[in-house]
Amino acid sequence: MIVEDLPQIFKEARPIIKNLEQAGFKAYFVGGSVRDLLLKRPIHDVDIATNAYPAEVKRIFPVTIDTGIQHGTVTVKYGEEFYEVTTFRTESTYQDFRRPDHVEFVQNLSEDLKRRDFTINALAMAGSGEIIDHFGGITDLNNKVVRAVGEARERFHEDALRMMRAVRFVSQLGFTLERDTKKAITENRELLHHIAVERIREEFLKLGLGPDSKDGFSVLIDSELIEDLPLLAGKSSLLKNYLTLNFFPTTEPIFWALIIVLIKLTNDEVRAFMRTWKNSNEVAHQVQQIVECFDIVSERELTNRELFDFGVTTLASTIDLADILGEPVNGVVLIDRYNHLPLKDAHELAVDGRFLMANLGIPAGPRIGRLLQLTLDAILAGQIKNNQKSIAKYVKKITSVV
Numbered sequence: 454m455i456v457e458d459l460p461q462i463f464k465e466a467r468p469i470i471k472n473l474e475q476a477g478f479k480a481y482f483v484g485g486s487v488r489d490l491l492l493k494r495p496i497h498d499v500d501i502a503t504n505a506y507p508a509e510v511k512r513i514f515p516v517t518i519d520t521g522i523q524h525g526t527v528t529v530k531y532g533e534e535f536y537e538v539t540t541f542r543t544e545s546t547y548q549d550f551r552r553p554d555h556v557e558f559v560q561n562l563s564e565d566l567k568r569r570d571f572t573i574n575a576l577a578m579a580g581s582g583e584i585i586d587h588f589g590g591i592t593d594l595n596n597k598v599v600r601a602v603g604e605a606r607e608r609f610h611e612d613a614l615r616m617m618r619a620v621r622f623v624s625q626l627g628f629t630l631e632r633d634t635k636k637a638i639t640e641n642r643e644l645l646h647h648i649a650v651e652r653i654r655e656e657f658l659k660l661g662l663g664p665d666s667k668d669g670f671s672v673l674i675d676s677e678l679i680e681d682l683p684l685l686a687g688k689s690s691l692l693k694n695y696l697t698l699n700f701f702p703t704t705e706p707i708f709w710a711l712i713i714v715l716i717k718l719t720n721d722e723v724r725a726f727m728r729t730w731k732n733s734n735e736v737a738h739q740v741q742q743i744v745e746c747f748d749i750v751s752e753r754e755l756t757n758r759e760l761f762d763f764g765v766t767t768l769a770s771t772i773d774l775a776d777i778l779g780e781p782v783n784g785v786v787l788i789d790r791y792n793h794l795p796l797k798d799a800h801e802l803a804v805d806g807r808f809l810m811a812n813l814g815i816p817a818g819p820r821i822g823r824l825l826q827l828t829l830d831a832i833l834a835g836q837i838k839n840n841q842k843s844i845a846k847y848v849k850k851i852t853s854v855v
């Protein structure tokens with residue numbers, strides 16, 4: 454099979470292949486870019502595999518960066534673009550947990566392809582556009598199947614993250630998981646414990662945000678791989694509720710908040726959960742806010758002060774989460790109430806600490822902060838207006854008790 458009209462991204466990368474060939478080497482496009490080309494999906498970057506060693510690649514191209522030389526990868530700058538050029542290699546380079554730094558280079562493309570994870574990812578393409586398919590990858594693409602190359606058990610022992618990748622592709626591409634590949638996941642799922650949580654998290658997130666995340670979750674539960682995800686062991690009966698949803702998360706914080714609500718964590722447990730999953734403090738904070746806000750809106754109306762404190766981003770995410778979970782929350786009303794708040798940021802307060810000290814004779818100290826907070830409360834509750842005159846009157850009144 455030859456692809457006649459290659460997208461621009463491949464055309465621009467062709468000179469890399471040509472230069473390697475002119476120097477007497479073989480070189481091919483490999484991996485996800487070839488898969489995505491045949492699926493007519495957007496292509497973000499193209500990777501190249503070659504029998505040239507990194508030192509040889511560096512001799513051919515004037516501008517290179519040693520991004521992963523111990524794994525055989527050199528980044529080549531060509532024009533304004535950067536390309537990863539990797540020497541044909543075998544499994545142990547895919548972060549084999551038994552031999553993390555072991556690299557084995559091989560001489561030909563077939564050897565390289567047969568140690569890749571799935572048939573759909575074991576396709577290569579020559580500079581001419583000719584597709585090289587040794588493992589039935591094109592048939593599997595057409596049938597929408599994720600199937601390990603050769604023995605699935607071996608592929609998962611080489612890199613256990615591949616089990617998560619398999620399920621991620623189900624969600625991302627809308628494919629089904631081939632039976633033996635799924636069986637090998639169930640039989641080898643404990644291997645996932647050798648994998649860094651950050652890598653698992655990336656795959657879990659891609660799974661959760663994929664267009665077919667319901668199918669992804671279904672396979673995750675069916676294959677029992679879910680039992681080996683951090684803090685999700687024993688939660689599969691709760692997570693089965695994911696399969697009854699009609700809408701799905703579209704952002705990272707909403708995805709985590711949904712998982713947390715489904716597994717019924719208390720507010721106190723959220724922080725530890727997010728930390729175990731090695732999320733950034735920023736994402737962890739956003740998720741905590743959404744979960745807290747969701748807890749409140751499921752019980753009662755938010756106060757104006759709560760609307761103010763949560764802010765519009767958390768409110769919008771909470772409304773999405775409520776929608777996903779079928780919780781009756783009137784998002785339009787909530788956002789309208791937010792939009793009509795007398796102020797949306799503490800900086801909009803008509804007075805500051807200096808004003809209270811200079812005009813009302815209140816000494817510096819923590820009391821100033823308390824008075825400002827009470828003032829904010831009163832404005833948000835509609836008791837007073839946000840101007841210096843009504844605030845001064847109000848503060849004078851409450852100084853006797855605060």
Ligand SMILES: Nc1ccn([C@@H]2O[C@H](COP(=O)(O)OP(=O)(O)OP(=O)(O)O)[C@@H](O)[C@H]2O)c(=O)n1
Binds near residue numbers: 483486575
């Ligand atoms: N654990 C892994 C990771 C990657 N690969 C191989 O390396 C290629 C590139 O990997 P990567 O860029 O991580 O993923 P893609 O398959 O390109 O998918 P995406 O870009 O959507 O993450 C894959 O296609 C596959 O051939 C593999 O065999 N085993």
